[in-house]
Every structure is written in structure tokens, then in C-alpha cells.
């Protein structure tokens with residue numbers, strides 16, 4: 001069985017939803033189809049939440065009216081029959097009356113915000129399921145809130161998903177298409193929660209892993225993973241094959257096409273991931289798998305570059321590091337205690353520099369580090385530039401080509417040798433575009 005995920009841009013217009021119906025039923029195989037919210041909806045719902053948090057009920061209601069008008073028009077164009085329009089309208093009316101009910105709950109808390117933001121996927125999947133019914137497709141809507149759950153550390157409970165799907169899917173063997181929501185889940189308190197922005201990719205991968213799918217396909221608005229960020233660099237091109245490790249590095253370090261955690265469940269269960277373009281379904285896209293055996297792919301030294309913004313660098317000094325063991329352990333225990341992942345690390349004899357992207361607990365972390373280290377002022381607004389490729393120890397000249405390309409850009413930290421597939425550098429955020437363009441020119445131009 002395949003799991004296919006369609007992102008916001010792929011479901012954002014009635015004609016796109018219609019073309020997805022053709023795509024998913026084209027080959028007569030059974031699929032689980034994971035949908036995101038229509039493009040713009042999640043941001044729209046969050047904006048309503050911001051107004052409610054600020055006690056601006058008029059502002060919230062005006063935004064709700066505008067969003068509802070968008071859906072009313074969408075329905076008018078999506079369905080051909082009265083029965084289709086009625087089913088679509090009923091779903092929209094129900095969900096918007098729930099959204100309005102949230103505006104009456106005071107104060108507007110995080111719990112309500114999560115219920116509000118889940119409405120995007122609840123709407124898109126109901127509209128699509130009603131469209132499939134109108135079209136006579138044998139399909140059903142499987143509620144993600146009944147099989148997707150995160151634990152107290154916000155980690156998905158894949159075994160729960162595995163068990164629940166093993167119970168639920170056999171009840172629908174007569175259906176070719178099983179539609180479900182990306183992004184949304186429940187937390188240990190049973191409340192509605194989510195897998196963070198862009199999380200529908202992750203949902204698809206978790207489902208794909210849980211059912212040991214033959215393939216997970218992520219359908220979006222571009223022909224696969226490009227070698228650089230196409231929003232910032234001209235002349236990028238699709239990378240046809242990536243290993244799980246390479247794709248995981250790119251996703252984690254900022255390639256927006258994939259949610260950072262997407263690769264983890266796919267790799268765990270050995271399920272290949274294919275990135276495809278809804279606007280150009282015949283294009284080959286990118287295949288992500290355990291090994292890529294194509295000679296062209298494995299011989300290539302540099303494969304792709306990505307950038308992760310909003311990074312903070314901490315500079316930690318000790319006068320006693322000389323020959324000291326246990327110093328790094330003490331430092332990392334503090335990051336562990338405050339559940340703050342470290343992305344990059346550089347050490348010298350008496351100092352350690354690390355980067356973090358979550359600064360929620362930075363005050364507690366620095367206070368505790370200060371009890372046995374001296375700290376410089378953190379550097380905020382940094383960017384990690386991540387280069388992925390085949391950097392095995394025998395490959396000479398990798399660093400010289402990277403640093404030659406970066407010769408006009410100040411580099412604050414370097415990480416090389418952690419894996420054979422990643423070389424990362426930390427630069428101030430203002431150099432991001434310059435660095436991505438310089439690397440494109442230096443590493444990929446022929």
C-alpha cells in the first residue's frame with residue numbers, strides 16, 4: 001500500500017483538488033491519502049487566534065468571516081452536483097460554527113488555539129471526501145485524531161498508530177482511497193494537538209512506517225528536492241536521488257519541502273520516500289531510500305545545500321578543561337535537563353561553542369552553565385548553512401572548494417566529520433542569501 005501526502009498548495013484551489021482525484025485513482029491501487037489544510041488556512045486560523053488572545057473579538061470575527069467566504073466560494077467551484085454542494089456546505093457550516101464557539105471561551109488558551117488550528121485539516125479532508133463521494137470513488141475518511149498521538153515530550157507514539165491502524169484499516173478493505181488529516185493528533189491529556197508547522201509530511205511518514213507501506217509520496221508544488229533553496233537562489237535543479245541520511249540532514253537544516261522529522265519513521269522501517277510535483281506529475285521528482293545505487297548519484301561530491309535560520313550560538317569557556325574529562329558531559333546534561341537539542345558543536349582546549357534553535361529555556365541553561373563555566377554573550381540571529389554530499393575521508397578537496405566559495409563571507413563555526421554526508425557552517429543571518437548563492441556558484445555551476 002502507498003501513502004500519498006498532498007500539501008497546502010496541492011489542495012489550495014478547487015481545480016487542484018480535482019486533479020488530485022485523477023492522480024490518486026489513476027492506477028487503481030489502494031492508498032492512504034494525507035491532506036494538509038488549503039494553502040493560507042493555517043496562517044489564517046493562527047491570525048484569528050492572535051486576535052482572540054489580544055481580546056480583539058471584532059478583529060477575530062472579521063477574519064472568520066473572510067475565511068468562511070473563501071470556503072463558500074471554494075465549494076461553489078469544487079462540486080458539480082447539488083448533493084456535492086450540500087455535503088460540502090454542511091461540513092463548512094459545522095466547522096465554522098465550531099470556530100465561532102471558540103471565540104466565546106475566555107480566556108483563549110493554548111488548548112483552544114490548537115483546536116482552532118486543527119480546523120484547517122478537518123475542513124480540507126471533509127471537502128475532499130465529499131468530492132470523492134460525488135465522483136463515485138470508493139473512499140472513506142479516517143479521523144487522524146483516532147490514531148495519531150504524541151507523548152508528554154511531544155514525540156509521536158508510532159506503536160499506538162500501528163495498533164490503531166491495524167484495527168481500523170481492515171474495516172475498510174472495500175475502499176480504494178482512505179483519506180486522513182495530516183498535522184493533527186491528540187496529546188496525552190486527550191486534547192487536540194499537532195506535529196508543528198509543516199507536520200503533514202511527518203504524519204504521512206508515521207503512517208507509512210506504521211503500516212510498512214511500499215512507498216510514501218510527498219506531493220507538493222516543485223519537482224522534488226532541489227540542490228539549493230529555490231526561494232533564494234536562481235538556477236537550482238532537482239536532485240534525483242538522496243539517501244535517508246542526506247535527506248534527513250537537508251530537512252533538519254532547513255529544506256522547507258520536508259518537515260524536519262519526516263525521514264525518521266521512513267528510515268526506521270525502510271520505507272522509500274518519493275517527492276513529487278502535483279503541477280507536473282510526469283516529472284521524476286526525488287527518490288529517498290536507504291542506498292542510492294545510481295553511479296551518478298553516489299559519485300557526486302556535492303548534492304545539495306540548505307539553511308536553517310533563527311539559530312543562537314553559545315560560547316562556553318572553562319579554565320579547567322585541559323586534560324579534564326567529564327566537562328562536556330556536565331555541559332550536555334544541562335541541555336538535556338532543559339530538553340533543548342544542540343545542533344552544532346565546536347571545541348577547543350578550553351572552550352565549547354554550541355548552537356541551539358529553541359531558546360525557550362536559555363535563561364535557565366545559561367544560569368546553570370555559569371555555575372562552573374564562564375559564558376560570552378550569546379549570538380542571536382545566526383544561520384546554519386548545511387552542505388550535503390559524499391564527504392568520505394578519502395575524498396580530497398571538499399573543504400577547499402567550500403571555503404573558496406565562502407571566501408567573502410565571515411564564518412563563525414564549522415562542523416565537518418560528524419557524518420560523511422554533512423559539512424555545516426554558522427554565519428550571521430544577514431549573510432544567508434549571499435552564502436547560498438556563493439555555494440551554488442562555487443559547488444554546482446559547470
Ligand SMILES: Nc1ncnc2c1ncn2[C@@H]1O[C@H](COP(=O)(O)OP(=O)(O)O)[C@@H](O)[C@H]1O
Pocket residue numbers: 006007008009010036198219220221222224225226227228229230231254255256257258306
Ligand atoms: N531544497 C529545496 N527543494 C525544493 N523546495 C524547496 C527547497 N527549499 C525550500 N523549498 C520550498 O519548499 C516549498 C514546498 O514546501 P511546502 O511549502 O511545505 O509545500 P506544501 O504546501 O506542499 O507542504 C517549495 O515551493 C519551495 O519553495
Ligand SMILES: N[C@@H](CC(=O)OP(=O)(O)O)C(=O)O
Pocket residue numbers: 006007008009036037039042043120182183196197198199200201
Ligand atoms: N497545515 C499545516 C501542516 C502542513 O504540513 O502544511 P503544508 O503541507 O502545506 O506545509 C501547516 O501549515 O503547517
